[in-house]
Amino acid sequence: MKFELQKTDIKTNARAGLIMTDHGVIETPIFMPVGTLGSVKAVHQHELSDDIKAQIILGNTYHLYLRPGIDVIEKAGGLHKFNGWTRPMLTDSGGFQVFSLSNTRKLTEEGAIFRSHIDGSKHIFTPERVMDIERTIGADIMMAFDECPPGDSDYNYAKKSLALTHRWLDRCITRFNETEPKYGYSQSLFPIVQGCIYPDLRKQSAEFVASKNADGNAIGGLAVGEPVDKMYEMIELVNEILPKDKPRYLMGVGTPINILEGIERGVDMFDCVMPTRNGRNGMIFTSEGIINMRNEKWKNDFSPLDPNGTSYVDTFYSKAYVRHLIVSKELLGMQILSIHNLAFYIWLVKEARSHIFAGDFSSWKSKMVEKLARRL
Numbered sequence: 001m002k003f004e005l006q007k008t009d010i011k012t013n014a015r016a017g018l019i020m021t022d023h024g025v026i027e028t029p030i031f032m033p034v035g036t037l038g039s040v041k042a043v044h045q046h047e048l049s050d051d052i053k054a055q056i057i058l059g060n061t062y063h064l065y066l067r068p069g070i071d072v073i074e075k076a077g078g079l080h081k082f083n084g085w086t087r088p089m090l091t092d093s094g095g096f097q098v099f100s101l102s103n104t105r106k107l108t109e110e111g112a113i114f115r116s117h118i119d120g121s122k123h124i125f126t127p128e129r130v131m132d133i134e135r136t137i138g139a140d141i142m143m144a145f146d147e148c149p150p151g152d153s154d155y156n157y158a159k160k161s162l163a164l165t166h167r168w169l170d171r172c173i174t175r176f177n178e179t180e181p182k183y184g185y186s187q188s189l190f191p192i193v194q195g196c197i198y199p200d201l202r203k204q205s206a207e208f209v210a211s212k213n214a215d216g217n218a219i220g221g222l223a224v225g226e227p228v229d230k231m232y233e234m235i236e237l238v239n240e241i242l243p244k245d246k247p248r249y250l251m252g253v254g255t256p257i258n259i260l261e262g263i264e265r266g267v268d269m270f271d272c273v274m275p276t277r278n279g280r281n282g283m284i285f286t287s288e289g290i291i292n293m294r295n296e297k298w299k300n301d302f303s304p305l306d307p308n309g310t311s312y313v314d315t316f317y318s319k320a321y322v323r324h325l326i327v328s329k330e331l332l333g334m335q336i337l338s339i340h341n342l343a344f345y346i347w348l349v350k351e352a353r354s355h356i357f358a359g360d361f362s363s364w365k366s367k368m369v370e371k372l373a374r375r376l
């Protein structure tokens with residue numbers, strides 16, 4: 001994997017670049033739709049590529065390991081072959097999912113022992129095991145196995161957790177270096193910066209991660225309950241340390257406003273379940289603000305879903321029809337709003353990229369944030 005930094009904004013730390021992988025080039029800043037189980041919920045692959053124009057999607061190690069199972073994915077020739085996605089892919093390590101199972105997992109120096117949320121069966125994830133699983137899944141970008149502590153963790157717990165994450169990272173790197181890709185194309189490993197909202201821990205982690213000289217680096221453990229201003233403070237602190245010639249990935253964040261604030265602070269890559277999850281529940285994001293499609297006011301509104309939108313669903317369907325689908329709990333309504341939201345998120349980061357090149361990102365972003373906060 002190679003990264004080319006093309007442009008940095010004059011007034012902010014916003015960046016535009018290119019990530020080159022064996023499955024294609026990714027233009028940054030980029031939003032990555034979440035395909036936890038090998039599919040982005042309610043969205044076909046051709047809609048992702050041709051209409052939404054996604055350049056890279058995610059899969060999740062924990063969920064794919066449990067179902068369909070790594071043996072099935074390996075027999076298929078990797079996740080790309082299994083789900084038909086021909087563009088770049090990234091896999092989370094499953095760390096966040098494992099540690100969210102607080103009542104059914106146990107943490108040791110060796111790894112995380114947990115019980116499946118599906119059938120209660122017992123499993124263990126070690127750094128070495130996770131690297132082997134991610135090799136088998138075959139994503140272009142693999143994430144290191146880490147502990148993601150709660151946002152309200154006290155300092156002593158956060159410090160202890162960070163030390164474990166760093167030891168696990170060294171083991172991940174060792175295993176990654178002693179294994180080879182399985183399907184004829186290269187893979188990259190991204191370490192993850194942790195440290196909760198404690199500046200000294202974040203600084204220590206960012207320095208440790210930067211010293212590994214990986215192809216890219218991630219910022220984890222944010223948007224997990226901490227105040228939003230603390231999240232932005234940690235992003236700024238970490239990005240002052242992470243190398244400028246490597247892509248920076250902010251994991252699991254967030255709202256459209258969060259994404260623009262992240263871009264302003266030098267983040268290149270984002271993912272979040274919000275576009276699809278909120279869409280399935282009747283909420284859409286637009287360039288003029290947020291719409292709750294369940295509201296009575298849309299019942300007789302036969303105007304396009306979003307006249308400014310970039311997806312075919314935005315002009316093909318009316319607000320009244322989509323509202324009818326959502327309140328009737330029709331699957332098509334969930335699909336339409338998921339497609340709209342994903343297309344909007346990807347439009348938003350593409351617009352940010354164009355304004356970075358144009359030199360007016362800061363003023364554009366300020367106006368856009370005001371619009372994005374509106375409730376229509």
